[in-house]
Amino acid sequence: MIEVESITFGYTPGAPIFEDFTWRAGRNESWVILGASGCGKSTLLSLLAGLLRPQRGVIRIDGQALTRPRPQTGLIIQDYGLLPWATVRENVRLGLRIRNFYGADGIHAPRDYRPTLDVEPWLERLGLLPVAEHYPGQISGGQRQRTAIARTLVLNPDVLLMDEPFASLDAPTRENLQRLVLDLWQERGLTLVLVTHSIEEAALIGQKILLLGEMPNRIARVIENPGVLQPDYRDSSAYHDLCRQLRTLLEEA
């Protein structure tokens, strides 16, 4: 589904963050990109979102070379990116309004897109109906993140990119939303790529974990995490072993 082919990227010449870097993610897999601050995690996500372009190499998603944001890719960022002047319902509708604005041109909206503004099922699914008429400033952090998730999923994406989505939430809200994301990933058949600096979060969400270390990143170090969907995985010894392993690897890197 996602093919990163020997890309080189850096913000300043001579200081590449990725150099001849290759990585592949299969359809319907859940990936976590893990690493310390400033290792290029968010940069990789922006590249996958088509918001940045590699200086060399190519990124293909669903077989298509990426040259600009792709309508079937959803991106959710840490501070939610909600419009402060629009209600929750209108924020969830934003992507649809943008698609209706351009029409099904294949660039801003998929060719088979049919104009709609119906977001009620998603508001209901994410428990947002009671706050649908509220503004982002009036709701909790967890509700804001749910709004951002609803806004993205309304567009029916096949790839979902999340950049530190739960970093500013309290623990119960975070666990709740982590479970929700896993449910939605399975339910919608998404290819999920989530960026985090939290080892526990990586172990709980990623079927596969991509470790990024010191710049420039040249090889993709991947740790398999097959147990991620087991019930009560959070309390299992496999989970704790993985966390320990990840911690050691991060310290080495």
Add this chain to the structure above:
Amino acid sequence: MNRRHLFLAGLALLALWQGVAMLVHQPILPPPTEVGAVLWQEVRNGSLGGHFLASLWRVVASTLLAILTAAPVGLILGQSRRLNAFFAPVIYLLYPIPKVVFVPVVLLFLGIGDLSKIVVIYLILFFQVLVLVRDQAAGLRPELILSVRSLGAGRLALFRFVYLPASLPAILTALRQSIGTAVAVLYVAELFATQKGLGYYIYLNGSALLNYPAMYAGVVAMSVLGLGLYFLVDGLEKRWCRWQTAA
């Protein structure tokens, strides 16, 4: 603010006026009752309405002109760091200059018609709207822009769904802040070379005809003009920018 409180405050001010007028007891300060009667008469016989409309037209035309020209420029400068770096020093120098001093200059260049009055008020509002819209557009967080782009928005949709709604409160704030000044400058502009407008009406009755109650009627009409516009902007702000007060 509570409507009832506003009403009571208005009554209190009228009572104060009445009291002072009774104390002074001079023709130059007629009581509100007398002014009210003259105002009613002047409105009914049509001598005030024309002046009021002339003034209203000048303010509204210059306001619309200012919004239509300053908001786009503000949006462009707010989005482009390079352009703003180029123009910011010029705006910085021009912004604090009291535009009212240009009244004679504008009159010399544009003549005595409506245009010169409209341009003078326009100059004041233009800079106010420009600066506030520019700062609002520049203050939009890059994360917000990125996430809206990731929803498929190109330049046009960003403009329509982000920059335009974001600049609306800035425009209304600019208008609310500068309507008082605009009406004051309108008065000054109407003292020169015109026979229409509330400024002329006040001046004519106060200095030439010495008809003080009519002069005060003109002052009241000018206050109504200023207050009415202020309330209008305030109401639009409450209606369109509910999110700012709701949070």
